[in-house]
Amino acid sequence: MFRTVAILANSKVLTKAPAKAFAGVRFYSTRSTVIQLLNNIGSKREVEQYLKYFTSVSQQQFAVIKVGGAIITQQLPQLASCLAFLYHLGLYPIVVHGTGPQINEILESQGIEPDYSDGIRITDGKTMAVVRRCFLQQNLKLVTALEKMGVRARPITGGVFQADYLDKEKYKLVGDITSVNKAPIEASIEAGALPILTSLAETPSGQILNVNADVAAGEIARVFEPLKIVYLNEKGGIINGKTKEKISVINLDEEYDDLLKESWVKYGTKLKLKEIRELLMYLPRSSSVAIINVGDLQKELFTDSGAGTLVRRGYKLVTKESLKEFQQPDLLRTALERDSDIASGKSSVATYLTELQKSSFKAYGDEPMDVLAIVTEDHEFGSTIPRLDKFLASKAGWLNNVTDNIFNAIRKDYPSLYWIVKEDDPYTAWHFNKADGSFTKDGEILYWYGCESVSEISKLIDSFGKRESLKESESGSFSKQTRSYSTLRGQTRSYSTLRSRKPTSTFVRFSSSNPPLRNGANHEKARVALIGARGYTGRNLISLIDNHPYLELAHVSSRELNGQKLKGYNKSEIVYENLQDEDIQKLERNNEIDVWVMALPNGVCRPFVKAIEEAGGSGNSKIIDLSADFRFDETGDWVYGLPELNDRVAISNARKVSNPGCYATASQIAINPILEYIGGTPSIFGVSGYSGAGTKPSKKNDINFLRNNLVPYSLTDHTHEREIAYRLGRSVAFMPHVGQWFQGITLTINVPLKEKLTSRDIRAMYQDKYEGEQLITVTGEAPYVKDISGKHGCVVGAFNVNTAQDRLVVVATIDNLLKGAATQCLQNINLLMKYDEYAGIPDDLIIRG
Template identity: 70%
Template sequence: MLRSSLASQKRRLTRVSNNAVKTSLFTPKPTAFKLKNATASHALPTTLARSYSTRSTVIQLLNNIGSKREVEQYLKYFTSVSSQQFAVIKVGGAIITQNLDELASCLAFLYHVGLYPIVLHGTGPQINELLEAEGVEPAYEDGIRITDEKTMAVVRKCFLEQNLKLVTRLEKMGVPARPITAGVFSADYLEKDKYKLVGKIQGVNKSPIEASIQAGALPILTSLAETPSGQILNVNADVAAGELARVFEPLKIVYLNEKGGIINGNTGEKISAINLDEEFDGLMKESWVKYGTKLKIKEIRDLLMHLPRSSSVAIINVDDLQKELFTDSGAGTLIRRGYRLLTRNSLAEFSEPELLRKALQRDPEIQAGKLSVASYLRELESSSFKSYGDEPLEVLAIVKNATEKTANVPVLDKFLASKAGWLNNVSDNIFTAVKKDFDSLQWVVREDDPNANWYFSKSDGSYNKNGYILFWFGVNNSKAVSELIANFDAKYSRIPKQSQESSSVFKSQQQVRAFSTFRRTSLTTVGIRSYSTQIKDNAPKREGTNKSVSKVALIGARGFTGQNLIKMIDNHPYLELSHVSSRELEGTKLEGYTKKEIIYDNLQFEDIKRLEERNEVDIWVMALPNGVCKPFVEAIESAKSSKSKIIDLSADYRFDTTGEWTYGLPELASREAISNAKKISNPGCYATGAQVAIKPLVPYISGVPSIFGVSGYSGAGTKPSPKNDIKNLSNNLIPYSLTDHIHEREISSQLGTEVAFSPHVAQWFQGISHTINIPLKEPLTSRDIRNLYQETYQDEQLIQVSGEAPLVRDISGKHGVVVGGFAVNAKQDRVVVVATIDNLLKGAATQCLQNINLALGYGEYEGIPDDTVIRG
């Protein structure tokens, strides 16, 4: 299982913590659980109001790590138990030395959302340094430090210093913390003759920890123990953390270390999750599981066997603490007991029918009364299926085998998970088991399913209609995909469209624990939304004055851009297609256009001239390959009275020097010039994203910005080539035209500064990611640069400025550009900016529609779906 890490977390947490000190964000407060019933900060006493406000601020910051759903879900989960049962966090000694600010920031975050972890730290590296400084060689036996009286003096000094260092850092951030360096662990000698002053814990005194939490302070512990007579003994910090966990039975036991998890010795990759009941025996047989790794896994298993199944162990890097705790995707290695997964091929194999009935009652169709459990069970009796589930059926998946009626693709008929199943990621285990058995699969969920984003992450493609979403994976044949969609359309076209106002799909971004990287294709312009449906409140509405219907002729309608533009014109209140031209599709019906029946033409020079002379077209759109457009433009202009306007989506006229063509990038060019232009050259997809990402910094540039661009394979068009061959792209990244690409010239000419551009194509379907290095001629901070971008684009509805580097998976199906990152190097002479854009939408079809609207006098955003307009 692979889980994504948050590479920029360290920078952001450090930045937040530093800013917090300056703005008094982290102010002292009483126990945060008293704020649960507060409804408005102005109704609270001053201290409580400040605390409530602080908690809200921190939750907003957490929302940048995961979705609002995830954050609220996990907060509710963690606050469902007493304060001391939230988490035990064991901190490696090296982290206090090397990552003190990051650690303190993480703990401050938890404190300000009302969570009180029990923190226990080690101090191994510091002890070794002090011993070496005094000329003492550290001695170990069976991995245990031999602690004589001289070593114990160093150990005790080190523990006290490191404990005070962490407590002091927290207090400076306004987070109450209590040093607890003794009085918790009672112990006997492990083996006095062999290990000297090393202890074996016999008991844990909870009182000092509980008193600290009741006083509203984080307890910060060392792993020193005492004998009944008062002799201090050294105890391994991992062992001490385990003993704390046995006493408090927390939801989480967290081990913070530098590696950030357990590494698979064969692949070199971090293991995302281990389900002990299912995987322990197999892991112990792996050749790379030996020595310390084997001991660690065994110790964790022994610990979890004595804790509730809801408890889990996480081994992570300090930078990823929030991500591990508050997102489904996690960050390091998650270890839990889990349950063994069972498969069944008939109803008779379910030993507890009531568990099956209980699981089926989670189905939305059954809950809505559209289907009864009994009738579905009867349906299963006559079906060929395979079911997957854990022992208590917290998650149940039922896959019906492929038939001709299902386009010979198996159907995931039910995927039903309880809240515990989602929280404990049993759902991921089940889905992985399904994928092992089935090379291809299709399934349908409601658009308002709160876990719809999770299903997106598991799919290769999706298509939505009337409030339902069809997903599939492993279906790489376009004919098979078309058949799936046709069957889906036939079933759901008569179902009234669900209201999307309450749809969480279009309101939040959800990350998941993923077992593999995925490629998402989409045959719809509306995908999962990461942004609110509202547009910027203060942005100019740019409403047009034209309310009459205009006719659009589309030349080259077969490609992906043409298809997306057709869909938006179909939903436009004032535009109608009059003609679509495609040599290959001549004579066939245009599918998906509902305003009237359109048959593909193969328009020739004389046909175009005749249509122009009869004023049958108001605007021509050329969706043709580069170098093909000129004859069509000449045909239009040869008409006796040429009144229509022209938009060219190719690169043929982007370098026009005659003044006849206007470059149509509304956010950076003159909207007035576009409105008055007769001929408009639509910018390239790569070029649009790069220009938006670089433009605000042009006055500050020193040298040549370098652009590393990666596009989904839809950017390679529909004509078969190695760049859109799914098999060739699988687990691959293909560089091409590494110098002198036409977009390099386009970006340079429009910005007025030379750039270096290297394009690549990857295995996803649509969406571009740019990573851009920009040399600076004067020092600028990350905050300065972000403010500059926010000011530049504050009125632009289709450009979002983010503090974090945007992800390409979140832009697919969106109609704008997201710019973020703004990472400045230590010398402050270089900034890295990241931009994402959907190459088929804002990179082509959406931008074309903006230009059509401006050229014909409509509102600039007419016909662009509101549910995918980016919000600032």
């Protein structure tokens, strides 16, 4: 609580807001929103930096946010919540919304085909009546939603935009904005109310004209010159029509002409890019436009990483391979003066340039040299891997993501690279995200990417360590508090080994053979047969396969649904079958199936597996069992498929994988990092949504019986209790319950400790253990089950230690149907088929520690 108050005081949030803005808003409300911010988006440094940045200007210059009409229809509560969040921080965005989907829906219901030309809606008198009505309705809907959340909001449906006809003959009642009246907006903010604008304009004679909301938002931005310009759309950015991937950054000076030539850039996308380019030409070059989903609004505003698609003018990047090529040496000197050693006087610009002139190097920068990077082939390690010798960025370079642009250019030229950063560098998280691995020792971090072999990595680490040892012996000092670890992402993964008994002293992390297997070598299509597709897990797996780039459903088997058409799968038309042993053997003999998935109740799977094994086919097919039938296998035929804790290579080389249980997955993830320090029997209190009880009617999935109720069941000797104990190698006490929600599990776990540890020590262990795991998030607060529902991962948090420091309570949440079942199954399929481990799995965990 005290840290939160300090952030508010340092950032002057309360003093910057209009006096009326906080009328009726209790301190608890403001405090809770800031806590939410800290939990969700990142580091204290980022929060303080951006709050100070945003509160340094007048309220109307904070941000212009354009809201797509589909957002109001589909994500209104989330939109209102995000805007309320900003409001309670004393930040007042100017909101301009559209209503395109709603207009189309009404026109189509009246038998009128919406008509566009060059991405602009042709608006005749009949269409204008619909446009105006829709704008007023959607504006009122958004204002009402905000007011229900304690936000003062003012509907501004006219009087802001004056316009002439864009082309009366061609577009009819469509306006070309000629001026913006700031007064209604300024009056709204001065009165402590968020201004909510429609994009309707008026001619001098009073004729209402329709204006594209993107255009209207751009005109507002030209007048107010805000720090942030954000376009919210349901896609969360601009999607590349060829790769189907979201574009992260568009630098207009370099990419605009080529983008417009792309066949997929047409209609609304082309208009949007043209409008954004025209807008940014009139704003400072540091300005940018972010196109994001409403759920990423806080991330875009308050973190370095941002979200969605960032569009900026940018500068053309320049590269130099000799000092003579630098036409403005003063800019080079200014950039080098950002280096900590040069700034502290340990070195000088002249000394560095003298040494650099003797080397083979390539320098990268933007025209104003907000970012300077120097890659050299000559370095102290004697390795063949080039070194990123300097990476120096100004505040503007970081805030405008020029750093990403420069680094991407380096990666194109250098397939492998290493670099060293001081441990107290405020951007270590950024460097970590760019690296495949890292090793920390005595205040410095060694990063690298593209090192394919373990021997290369070992040589780097060994040379780095010897370098530090040499420094220590020369200075006559040696740190007994050496903290070192390696974090291998992508090609190699790491695990923690506590060499001393106290994690606050020596903490060593070594590379292991269990990396997340990303960018898999196989891109061939695979055919899946799903046996037992009637249940909730089967339905979720079908949905995941439908969106997977390489998997295709070939057969789905369900006795109850035999003959019915499969719903929710769009790649082809599938009809449920009731596959018998002979059917399965025939498919296996003919090599028609690549992956068999058994989504059957416990005790039912064995005959189907036997049929596959005895079919006499090639034996190349893979089998995954979602039941508990093979989780305790000791024959060696089955591999346990919990990738974050099991050997990923073993999973990828297996033929048969047993998919872990939902409770068991979350429990193991929540307990494993602390195993060495457990001094008794952990107690696990678990509550699942009623989907965990399956589709067969019982008290555990009877909504009426569960209403205002909590139902305990199988309080001893539950299958998952045995599974957890078997996999952890120690006894546990598990007490499951069913709650009245549909999906999602929460676990509160009491762990007796045999040694005294602090919450901070324990949280560090968990963060190190799960660093780089896309489907596991570690957070300081206790996670909530409502936040994990529908998400594809597991969240672990709380880490409360009692006063005696002999008892830990940790909380974990997981969606029982996804990471607890279907998502984990897909993860295992990806490993078995040598795909990218996370192919087809959204990275949607938004809780941050």
